Amino acid sequence: xxxxxxATGGSNWFSALALxxxxxxCLLIPTYHSTDFEVHRNWLAITHxxxxxxxxxxxxxxxxxxxxPFFAWFEYALSHVAKYFDQEMLNVRNLNYSSSxxxxxxxxxxxxxxxxxxxxxHECCKCIDGKKAGKELTEKPKFILSALLLWxxxxxxxxxxxxxxxxxxxxLMLLSIARFFQKRHMEGAFLxxxxxxxxxxxxxxxxxxxxxxxxxxxxxxxxxxxxxxxxSFSFVRLISLGLIVFLVSALSLGPxxxxxxxxxxxxxxxxxxxxxxCLILCALSSFMFGWHVHEKAILLAVLPMSLLSVGKAVDASxxxxxxxxxxxxxxxxxxxxxxxxxxxxxxxxxxxxSISSLKTLFRKEKPLFNWMETFYLLGLGPLEVFCExxxxxxxxxxxxxxxxxxxxxxxxxxxxxxxxxxxxxxxLIDPPVGKTKKQ
Amino acid sequence: xxKWYLMTAAVLLGLTVRWTVxxxxxxxxxxxxxxGDYEAQRHWQEITxxxxxxxxxxxxSDNNLQYWGLDYPPLTAYHSFLCAYVAKxxxxxxxxxxxxxxxxxxxxxxxxxxxxxxxxxxxYIPAVVLYCCCLKEISTKKKxxxxxxxxxxxxxxxxxxxxxxYNSVSLGFALWGILGVSYDWDLLGSLAFCxxxxxxxxxLYHSLPFFCFLLGKCFKxxxxxxxxxxxxxxxxxxxxxxxxxxxxxxxEREQTLQVLRRLFPVDRxxxxxxxxxxxxxxxxxxxxxxxxxxHIQIMISFCFTFxxxxxxxxxxxxxxxxxxxxxxxxxCALSFFLxxxxxxxxxxxxxSLPVCLVLSEIPFMSTWFLLVSTFSMLPLLLKDELLMPSxxxxxxxxxxxxxxxxxxxxxxxEELQLKCFSTSVRKYFTCFTFLPRIIQHLFLMSVxxxxxxxxxxxxxxxxxxxxxxxxxxxxxxxxxxxxxxxVYFTIxxxxxxxxxxxxKKIS
Numbered sequence: 043x044x045x046x047x048x049a050t051g052g053s054n055w056f057s058a059l060a061l062x063x064x065x066x067x068c069l070l071i072p073t074y075h076s077t078d079f080e081v082h083r084n085w086l087a088i089t090h091x092x093x094x095x096x097x098x099x100x101x102x103x104x105x106x107x108x109x110x111p112f113f114a115w116f117e118y119a120l121s122h123v124a125k126y127f128d129q130e131m132l133n134v135r136n137l138n139y140s141s142s143x144x145x146x147x148x149x150x151x152x153x154x155x156x157x158x159x160x161x162x163x164h165e166c167c168k169c170i171d172g173k174k175a176g177k178e179l180t181e182k183p184k185f186i187l188s189a190l191l192l193w194x195x196x197x198x199x200x201x202x203x204x205x206x207x208x209x210x211x212x213x214l215m216l217l218s219i220a221r222f223f224q225k226r227h228m229e230g231a232f233l234x235x236x237x238x239x240x241x242x243x244x245x246x247x248x249x250x251x252x253x254x255x256x257x258x259x260x261x262x263x264x265x266x267x268x269x270x271x272x273x274s275f276s277f278v279r280l281i282s283l284g285l286i287v288f289l290v291s292a293l294s295l296g297p298x299x300x301x302x303x304x305x306x307x308x309x310x311x312x313x314x315x316x317x318x319x320c321l322i323l324c325a326l327s328s329f330m331f332g333w334h335v336h337e338k339a340i341l342l343a344v345l346p347m348s349l350l351s352v353g354k355a356v357d358a359s360x361x362x363x364x365x366x367x368x369x370x371x372x373x374x375x376x377x378x379x380x381x382x383x384x385x386x387x388x389x390x391x392x393x394x395x396s397i398s399s400l401k402t403l404f405r406k407e408k409p410l411f412n413w414m415e416t417f418y419l420l421g422l423g424p425l426e427v428f429c430e431x432x433x434x435x436x437x438x439x440x441x442x443x444x445x446x447x448x449x450x451x452x453x454x455x456x457x458x459x460x461x462x463x464x465x466x467x468x469x470l471i472d473p474p475v476g477k478t479k480k481q
Numbered sequence: 482x483x484k485w486y487l488m489t490a491a492v493l494l495g496l497t498v499r500w501t502v503x504x505x506x507x508x509x510x511x512x513x514x515x516x517g518d519y520e521a522q523r524h525w526q527e528i529t530x531x532x533x534x535x536x537x538x539x540x541x542s543d544n545n546l547q548y549w550g551l552d553y554p555p556l557t558a559y560h561s562f563l564c565a566y567v568a569k570x571x572x573x574x575x576x577x578x579x580x581x582x583x584x585x586x587x588x589x590x591x592x593x594x595x596x597x598x599x600x601x602x603x604x605y606i607p608a609v610v611l612y613c614c615c616l617k618e619i620s621t622k623k624k625x626x627x628x629x630x631x632x633x634x635x636x637x638x639x640x641x642x643x644x645x646x647y648n649s650v651s652l653g654f655a656l657w658g659i660l661g662v663s664y665d666w667d668l669l670g671s672l673a674f675c676x677x678x679x680x681x682x683x684x685l686y687h688s689l690p691f692f693c694f695l696l697g698k699c700f701k702x703x704x705x706x707x708x709x710x711x712x713x714x715x716x717x718x719x720x721x722x723x724x725x726x727x728x729x730x731x732x733e734r735e736q737t738l739q740v741l742r743r744l745f746p747v748d749r750x751x752x753x754x755x756x757x758x759x760x761x762x763x764x765x766x767x768x769x770x771x772x773x774x775x776h777i778q779i780m781i782s783f784c785f786t787f788x789x790x791x792x793x794x795x796x797x798x799x800x801x802x803x804x805x806x807x808x809x810x811x812x813c814a815l816s817f818f819l820x821x822x823x824x825x826x827x828x829x830x831x832x833s834l835p836v837c838l839v840l841s842e843i844p845f846m847s848t849w850f851l852l853v854s855t856f857s858m859l860p861l862l863l864k865d866e867l868l869m870p871s872x873x874x875x876x877x878x879x880x881x882x883x884x885x886x887x888x889x890x891x892x893x894x895e896e897l898q899l900k901c902f903s904t905s906v907r908k909y910f911t912c913f914t915f916l917p918r919i920i921q922h923l924f925l926m927s928v929x930x931x932x933x934x935x936x937x938x939x940x941x942x943x944x945x946x947x948x949x950x951x952x953x954x955x956x957x958x959x960x961x962x963x964x965x966x967x968v969y970f971t972i973x974x975x976x977x978x979x980x981x982x983x984x985k986k987i988s
Contacts (some may be wrong), residue, residue, distance in 0.1 A: 060886040065877045069501035069870060180487060180622070379591055383500045385596070391493040396487030 055179060056167070058187055060160045063192050064153060067202045069147045074378045075205040079148060080138050081105040082117070082205070082258045087134045090121035091116055102134050112239040116207075120151055152201050152209060159213035163191045166216055166349055169223035169314075183352035186399045191216075193370045195392035196341045199385060204375050206338065211241055212345050219321070219346060223314040227259045243339060246328030250321040251306045256280070258317070277291050312472070315350070319469050322347050326364075328460045335376065340368040340458070355404040360464050362400060363415060367394050367457030370422050374447055382430065418457060425453055482614060487625045489528045491605060495632030498874060499601065503594040503642040506866045508606065510580045513583055517865075518646040521549035522561065523575065530565035531557050531578040535730045538740050538852060543578065552743045555726050556680040560650065564596050581846030591641045597641055597649070602881045605630070611840065612660055619841055623722060626885030630848075635874035638856045648827070651681040652834050660837065662694060663803040665902055667711065668718050671695070675722035684819040686831045690809040697801030722732040749823055751778045754817050755952045755961035756826045758819045759785070765953060779870070782822045789967065793974045802965040804842075805977060810835035811971045819963055826861055826956075829854045843898055843973075844886035849924055850966050853881065856931045857959035860936065860952040892917045902977040923965075930958060 049400060084103045090188055092100055097114055098107055107114060118419055127147035131139050167184045201209050214237040223231035234251050237244050303323045325343040327460055329335055345366050351361035368391060376385050403411055411419070431447035455459045482488065499965060509517020528544055529537060529552065533595055537558055540546040568575045575581055575589050613628040641649050654677035661670020674691055677684040695715055703706035730736045751760045751770050753980045760782070762771055769778070788815045797809045814832040818824055833854045840847045855875055863870045882888055896901045938951040947953075 055884065059878055061880050063875060063881075065873045066497065066501075069498065071869065072504045090660070178622075180484070379588075380504055384497065387496050387500065388495050391490055391497065394486055394493070395490050397752045 045234055049135075055185060056164065059188050059192050060163075061236060063198075067149075067153045067156070067198070070198070070202045070384075071146065073203045073384065074376065075145075075203065076375070077105070079140065079145075079205045081316060082132070082207075083131050083144065084137075085114070085117040086121045086124055087136070090125070090132045091134055099135065099293050103137055104410050110239045112244055113237065113241060116240065123151075145477070148205070149202070152205070152207060155207060156201070156209035156213070158210040158352070159197075159216070159380035160192065162213040162216035162220065165220040166191070169220050170349065170352055174222065180399070182403055183205055186403060187348060187352045188397055189399070190351065191345065193392060193395075194341075194345065194348070195388050196338075196365075196372055197454045198388060199372060199376060200338050200341065202220060203381060203384070204338075208338065208341055211237060212341065214240070215244065215247075216349075217316060217433070219314070219349065221318060222254070227255060230256055231335065243342065246332065247321045247324040248340070250307065250324045252319065254317040257311065303466060306469055313318075314367060315353070316469075318350060319347055321463065322350070323462075323465060323469060325467070326458070330462060337371055340371060344368050351400060353402065354408060355407040356468055358400040358404055359410045359415070359466070360461050362397055362410065363419070363457055363464075364461035365396065366419055366422065367454045367461070369393070369452060370426075371454035373426070374450060385456075386426070416462075421453070425449065482621060482622075484621050487622075488500075488610065488614075488628060491625055491629040492610060494629065495604070495606065496598070498633060498877070499598065499638055499642050500594075502638055502870045502874065503597070505643055505870050507643065507645040508592070508865050510865075511585065515548075516583055516782075517645070519896060521586065522645065522647070523581070523593065524549045525551055525558065525561040526565035526568060527576045527578060527581055529562040530569065530576050531859065535736065538730075538736070538743050539555060548582075550743065552745060552746070554679045555730060555740070557647070558674065560600075560647070560680070561968050563860050567591060570662075576710070585978075588622075592641065593645070597647060598777060600647055601649040601653070602643065603869050605649035605656065608656035612656060615660070616841060621732070625863075626881075627779060627841045629896070630840055630881050630885060633878045634837055634851055634855075634869065635878050636833050636851065636858065638874055639855070639862055639867055639871055640830065640858070644861065645825075646827065648681075648830050651677045651684050652830065653677075654680060655684055655687055655834065655840075655918075656981075658691065659835075662691065663806060664719070667695060667698065668714060671715050671718045672722050672924065675719055678724070679726040683828055683831055686814040686828070687810055687835075689790065690797060690806060690813050692870055693798040693829055694806045695803050696914075697798040700798070700974070701801060722901070744824065747779065751782065751822060753823060754826070755828070755860060755949065755956045756824050757956040758824050759960065759961060759964075760820075762957045762960040765957060775857060779822060782820055785820040786816055789820060794978075795969060796974060796977075805974065807835055807838050808970055808977075809972045811839065812967060812974060815967045815970065816962060819960070819967065826858050829857055840882075841886075842978065843896070844882065844916050845888040845891050846897060846966075846969065848879070848882040848886075848964075853927070853931070853959060853962045853966075856935070857955065859935060859955050859962075863938065892921055898973050899976075902972050905976065927962065934958065947975065 080103075084105045088097055088100050100106065114320060124131060124144075124147050128141050128143040129138055130141065130142040131147070133139070167188055169182050170187060184200065197212065214233055218230040218233035218237065221227070221233065227321055231251070234244070234248075237246070260276055260280045261272075262279070276364050288408075303320050306318045312319075322343050325339075325346070329339050329343060332339075346367060347357075347361045347364060350356070350357040369392065372391075373385060374381075397410075404410065429449060433446055475476050507517070507519040509515065509520055531920065532543055538551055542549070544550070555699060565576045571592060572588065575584055575592070598950055609631050610628055613624045613631070616624055616627065618625075630834065637648060637652070637800060640646050654673050658670045658672075658674030658677060661673055663670075669693070674684070674687070678688065681689065690898075696712075699708040699712045699715075704712075724731065727737070730740050752764075753763060760769060770774065773781070785795055793809045793812045797805050811832060814892040818832055833851055834848050834853075836850050840851075852875065855871070855878075859871070862868070891897075894903050899916060903913060903916055934951065934955055938955065941951075
């Protein structure tokens with residue numbers, strides 16, 4: 043009984059947070075799911091019933107395989123479990139097949155693979171110091187970070203309602219970031235390379251990885267003032283990294299617009315923290331200026347930003363603006379009536395918690411928001427009321443049904459752009475940290 | 482309060498769980514001709530909106546009492562009328578007389594679920610938050626944790642948002658009553674409790690403790706002076722609130738009698754269906770319903786009920802205290818549940834509410850009881866296809882309680898509030914030191930049994946000759962648990978502080 047007691051005792055808050063959100067994900071099983079559900083069912087069918095040579099050619103369904111090969115292998119592995127739930131879902135011709143067992147299997151596969159995300163969060167918590175910590179558990183940065191990541195609103199509604207597999211992919215990314223903080227660069231690079239072959243959207247942050255690894259890993263030491271010491275270059279390291287292939291692609295304008303920050307990473311290395319900021323900037327720039335961007339891509343920037351938010355007040359402020367507007371921009375994804383209370387309540391939960399807990403953490407420094415930012419964030423409330431509750435009952439709804447979407451996009455774009463600019467400025471003007479004592 | 486944002490988070494979490502559970506099926510979904518409680522509530526909206534008040538409780542060509550006739554007091558009828566009024570704006574087909582029978586649609590389900598959520602948000606949840614904020618001698622963090630655990634109690638969520646009922650209204654009013662009376666707002670508290678009784682007559686299970694506590698307060702103030710004034714004021718409040726609620730039905734004697742007949746169907750027998758009380762469990766061995774005549778059954782039930790709750794009530798009258806009041810609520814409600822007439826399995830919620838209120842005082846036993854109370858409703862939940870939400874909410878509740886209160890470290894005699902009792906027993910049996918260990922082992926056995934029975938009920942088919950085997954087993958096992966808890970709570974009440982305090986003074 044004592045052992046049981048220790049296992050479930052108050053000291054194991056991390057398990058409680060992780061288990062709690064997992065149970066919430068189980069409760070979200072019967073919610074609305076988008077066409078992405080059929081996409082993944084189709085990929086299960088393709089990888090299970092066809093030979094490899096046909097995987098990228100099969101076009102019975104409109105949702106052809108358009109993720110890199112690792113993801114195809116992932117679906118293949120899943121399909122071997124799927125056959126015990128419902129054999130029919132693996133038939134390529136069963137378009138839009140969604141029996142209750144299929145639903146159960148698919149939903150559980152997302153919940154189960156989130157285990158990697160939980161592990162990654164656990165590792166990230168090890169990387170932040172508890173200098174600002176009070177004695178109180180709820181005021182410790184580790185607790186706040188775990189809550190902000192594990193219970194992230196965007197991830198919950200995109201993965202567990204809309205239906206996608208961003209959980210374990212984000213887990214891979216966060217894990218590689220954590221490895222950099224822990225100075226296990228080879229592992230970090232390997233994880234990122236693996237991630238790239240799961241979902242190519244992560245190419246957008248590849249410049250950050252490339253430059254950081256080259257500058258801070260291949261060059262093993264800095265001069266006194268933090269500038270590069272050319273004779274410390276290690277070929278061994280470069281080649282070992284080269285063995286872990288990473289591609290730098292110019293698929294869109296996005297990465298180019300992040301180039302100044304990438305140069306910054308080279309000229310003024312700031313260790314893993316600087317790398318993280320650069321990564322976030324790459325992700326955000328690609329979101330803002332990239333080609334064929336989905337609104338869900340905002341998660342690429344929001345999740346790593348959580349790590350910075352518990353460190354400095356300035357970062358916390360940027361994080362909150364980015365996250366709140368980014369999450370609100372996901373609202374149009376869930377347009378069905380039964381899901382309306384869920385998205386509003388969960389959004390309120392995450393927003394109120396994140397703002398209040400970070401405010402409490404940084405209460406000794408100047409306030410997190412100025413009046414303009416406060417006004418802007420509060421404006422989201424009336425905007426939602428108008429778009430969701432007032433407009434549908436007006437006469438304009440028939441003539442201009444796109445107005446709520448337009449207003450949402452424009453309003454959130456302001457916030458996200460503002461956050462992007464603020465982050466950019468803070469990256470460019472921050473002094474370099476040559477001696478890595480603080481990290 | 483400081484950390485208000487954590488309390489807000491707890492409430493929002495409670496709301497999330499409630500709404501996600503409501504996405505599942507409801508009682509009688511897609512099962513003509515009778516459907517279930519969901520259809521009953523819709524039908525009451527139809528009746529109260531379309532027919533004049535005088536016909537609500539009477540059998541007529543427009544109102545067939547055999548098809549879900551109204552059998553709750555007038556406040557439920559008024560609430561249904563209010564909901565029907567809103568329904569008329571959205572879609573009159575939902576409440577059209579006769580033609581809306583068995584109406585089922587996604588939009589209608591959304592509407593009905595929304596009415597439950599709104600009622601909950603207005604009445605029950607604020608009461609819980611206020612109760613936890615007013616708790617004494619515990620830290621803010623513990624207050625928030627208590628609120629979270631109470632809001633996550635699976636039994637109420639599954640019945641209200643799954644099966645479909647409005648228990649949160651009557652329990653919420655009762656909780657406001659408890660709050661009022663515990664903090665010396667006696668008149669408001671009595672008013673709130675009267676509203677609770679007039680919403681669901683089952684709240685009468687709580688009436689004796691209210692009566693004894695208030696009477697005790699009057700005695701304490703002195704029946705010659707302030708006490709008498711208080712007594713008169715209370716009596717007036719109760720009478721006035723009843724008159725207000727029943728006004729349309731007091732115009733004719735026949736009206737009043739008919740409503741009473743609908744509320745207290747004594748003809749329906751000792752028990753109906755499978756319920757985890759003594760009579761149903763006893764009838765496994767001894768078919769009491771068939772052997773004994775009707776009036777003897779009523780008398781036996783009456784005697785047992787009152788014998789089991791009398792000691793606690795007398796003590797409460799003589800030594801009124803908020804703590805004694807809470808525990809007496811538990812034991813009284815439990816006595817009624819175990820021994821009373823025509824008890825339904827959902828009535829366990831009337832016991833669960835007071836147990837939730839003592840969660841912070843005896844976390845281990847309260848958590849155990851609340852888990853068993855949810856388990857006792859398993860056959861009902863399975864019938865409504867609520868297995869997944871049941872399992873998930875029970876696990877969530879258990880994790881919340883275990884993490885918030887470290888329940889497994891709180892099994893000593895002191896923490897189980899059995900210190901006085903054990904000391905008394907040790908006067909005769911000096912070796913009586915093993916109580917905590919026994920209780921820990923019993924808990925383990927209990928959990929294993931519940932998990933086993935649940936698994937068996939879900940996966941296996943019962944034998945042909947005994948089609949109700951699993952339901953009966955669940956009821957029987959739950960009944961044994963409840964008897965154990967009745968003894969436990971009665972011991973706490975009877976061996977409570979007064980003796981303990983005097984002992985401390987002496988030593």
